[in-house]
Amino acid sequence: MFACICRAVTSDQVSTAIDNGAATVEAVSRATRACTGCGTCRDRIESMIGERAGQCPLKALQTA
Numbered sequence: 430m431f432a433c434i435c436r437a438v439t440s441d442q443v444s445t446a447i448d449n450g451a452a453t454v455e456a457v458s459r460a461t462r463a464c465t466g467c468g469t470c471r472d473r474i475e476s477m478i479g480e481r482a483g484q485c486p487l488k489a490l491q492t493a
Contacts, residue, residue, distance in 0.1 A: 438461045446461050454474050
């Protein structure tokens with residue numbers, strides 16, 4: 430499924446970027462180009478960041 434239709438970025442690509450440390454929409458944008466077109470995916474990406482924050486193994490390392 431596409432998270433960003435304008436840039437053809439999939440939800441899996443966004444999830445990978447988040448898992449690799451992208452903790453903001455801007456960081457996800459730099460990693461994937463998502464949310465650099467019309468911007469309508471911004472809310473979706475923010476939600477994905479919030480949902481995955483607790484699942485990300487790197488998050489545990491960053492807070493330790």
